[in-house]
Amino acid sequence: MDWAEHAICWHVYPLGFLGAPIHDIPADFAPQRRLRDLVPWLDDAIELGASALLLGPIFASASHGYDTVDYFRIDPRLGDEQDFDILVRECHQRGLRVILDGVFNHVGSDHPRYRQALEQGPHSDAASWFRIDFNAPGGPAAEVFEGHGALINLDHDSPAVVELVADVMNHWCERGADGWRLDAAYAVRPEFWAQVLPGVREAHPEIFVFGEVIHGDYVELVERSGWDSLTQYELWKAIWSSLKDVNFFELAHALRRHQEFCAQFAPVTFIGNHDVTRIAAQVGPERAVLAAVILMTVPGTPCVYYGDEYAATAVKEERAGGDDAVRPEFPSTPGELDNVTWLADGRWMLDVHRALISxxxxxxxxxxxxxxIGDLTNEGLSYEVSPPEGSDADGARLRVTLDNEAPSARIVAVTGDGDELLFEYHG
Incomplete structure (x- = not known):
């Protein structure tokens, strides 16, 4: 799995990117844009500096993709299996790995297996997938995900569910998937993944698997589950809140914690994703540059969420449909960027990201x-990053200086021959 050590992910939410309807989907809907229509953007991902395409959910679902109704079928709003095959082939021809979003904590309430369980009762094979109280007042009551009645939890103590998840992962790896993001992995006992992954890795030894984890004992979770990594939400929160609140002491603390994790595994790092307010909306576009500097200079596997490289400023809202703004449609080709004002206006941030990824x-x-950590005040922070012990790197280390008041940032390579300025920004 050497490829993961060099991975920089471009994270795309396909249903949004391709303009698929999320709510009130017409019964006769036929997609105008399909998974294969991501292909015109792949060369731009390469120019950005990405080496992996991290896809949001692509399997058949009822609405936003996280309410799966068929793990073995591409969502009809995104086309079909042929569209997937074309996208994977085009990615691989360019050297881009493909990471899929595995929603294995729960299924949608319209999943045929769940409907079958309700119809056939507690002793059916279908019922073994779920935790359903068939004697509940008012009728059968299933365990649901975080209070969402449309998201039915799978029973991860069930051997049938272990077999299901392993089958799904193997199926799509055989069609070319290189890795998996495990959605809501924090809600599943780590021992479940430890049962699933060995067989999958035996069949596909190069896969990269990481869990979505908000908080908890990161090191223990990785060790017990068998994941390669997990999402570094602690660092994400410290980056945006330290910039917003002018408190680099919070970031320094998080970086020290981050270093402890990195002694055991390389976390998946990010400053934006499909579930959170855009970094440029949280701290302003100028300070979002500082966030990008941090992302690209600290250890881990960095992910750039589509739109952040154009200084998108959408806000997530706590309401039905509150994620839609942070999951926008992109034009059909990069050549149409000028037709979308916020994308055209954000080209300067694209240049920043390209320079930092370089x-x-x-x-x-x-x-x-x-x-x-070096100099530290509320408004300013400097830190140095050195090669790990035993590395065959040339001995250079990077010195990063951040000023949240200006705002400004510098990255300098420090060698025995002197300093080399690699990046400089003044807002």
Missing amino acids: VRRRHPWLHRGVVQ
Whole structure:
């Protein structure tokens, strides 16, 4: 799995990117844009510096993709299996790995297996997939995900569910998937993944698997589950809130914690994703540059959520449909960027991301680098990142200086021959 050590992910939510309807889907809906229509954007992902395409949910679902109704079928709003095959082939021809979103904690309430369980009762094979109280007042009551009645939890103590998830992962790996993001992995006992993954890895030894985890004992979860990594939400929160609240002490604390994790595994790092307010909306576009500097200079596997490289400013709202704004449609081709005002206006941020990812590419040891905090005030922070012990790197280390008041940022390569300025920004 050497490829993951050099991975920089471009994270796309396909249903949004391709303009698929999320709510009130017409019964006779036929997709105008399909998974294969991501292909015109792949060269731009390469130019950005990405080496992996991280896809949001693509399997048949009832609405937003996280309410799966068929794990073995591409969502009809995104086309079909042929569209998937074309996208994977085009990615691989360009050297891009493909990581899928595995929603294995729950299914949609319209999943045929759940409907079958309700119809056939507690002793049916279908019922073994779920935790359903068939004697509940008012009729059968299933365990649901975080109070969402349309999301029915799978029973992860069931051997049938272990077999299901392994079958799904193997099926799509055989069609070319290179890795998996495990959605809501924090809600599943780690021992479940430890049962699923060995067989999948035996069949597909190069896969990269990471769990979505908000908080908890990161190191223990990775060890017990058998994942390669997990989402570093602690660092994400510290980045945006330290910039917003002008408190780099919070970030320094998080970086020290991050370094402890990195001694055991390389976390998946990000400053934006499909579930959160855009970084440029949280801290403003100028300070979003500082966030991107941090993302691309600290250890881990960095992910860029589509739109952040154009300084998107959408806000997530706590209401039905409150995620829609952070999951926007993109034009059919990069050549149409000028027709979308916010994308055209954000080209300057695209240049920033390309420059920062270039720095990352020139120093691949950053994946497991060692961070040391230097000068620290509420408004300013400097830190150095050195190659890990035993690395064959040339001895250079990177010094990063951040000023949240200006705002400004510098990245300098420190070598025995002196300093080399790699990146500089003044807002």
